Amino acid sequence: MTDGPASSTEGQTLRIATRDSPLALWQANHVAGLLREAHPGLRVELVEVKTTGDRNRVDPLPTMARALEDGTPGGGANGVGLFTKEVQRAVLDGRADVAVHSLKDLPTGPVPGLTLAAVPKRASRWDALVLPDGAGAGSLDDLPEGATVGTGSPRRRAQLLRLRPDLSFAEARGNVETRLAKLDAGDFHALILAEAGLDRLGLSGRISKRLDTEILPAVGQGALGIECRADDPAVDLLAPLNHLIARAEADAERACLHRLGAGCHAPVGVRGRGENPNAIELTAALLSLDGETCLQANATGPDARAVGVAVAESLLERGGSALL
């Protein structure tokens, strides 16, 4: 510590709202660390929130009914926003100042009163193939004929079916550890999980193969979204955590999904890429659930959101609406 004037954040406290799953807590603690690094003297605390998605892990139907009933921001039909809206509500209610989400789980529509203040540097965006404990390395090709893969994601299922039409699927609900336990108990031959989540939980050793040529990732996969109240000076504290390329990729990918009118459960895979934030390239695939139809579009430009919208409109023009 040097003497001289105390920084404006000295003694100030910022409360981060987060789900209480191990992955969510890792992510919130990561952001807390970034904030303390950017603002020495700032106190950062976590506020753990139970979400509808967490409470109803094994029984999603009442969850959806509840999400439809209450008109809270971010919640909606088809499970969209189940993991994020109660974390958002904690910030809107003033129980916390900042919300940290997996960007993949954050609905693309604006929430009145909140702003997406920062998207930090992105981790791996790829999906990974995970085999039962002790199986070692192995690729999709090594799975037996008719193998069962644990994933509820239409995006993952449709893209896997293009490569292996013989595969069948099982729901793999619950947090990452729960899903791995089901795999190791023999519930399925393989599991698909986001590499970022496994890395964060110290489980990279469970990855049999990174599926970076097989499956286009979900919008925002591997990135974090940090929200605060739109009128809160916390906006300025969060600004240094924003990574311009990660943010531009996120803006392009999220604008595309939003223009498609789709959510995180849509069979949509994307790859936003940029050497600099003013030249973002976006590739997107929109698939039928059986994987037989796969529309692809690509655009590049200086305005990330416009690139996202252009890619979505190209998919829609070519019959994409029938797949949504």
Ligand SMILES: NCc1[nH]cc(CCC(=O)O)c1CC(=O)O
């Ligand atoms: N849908 C659940 C979810 N949301 C974010 C992650 C992992 C972290 C990320 O993708 O950014 C996961 C688990 C998974 O898909 O394996």
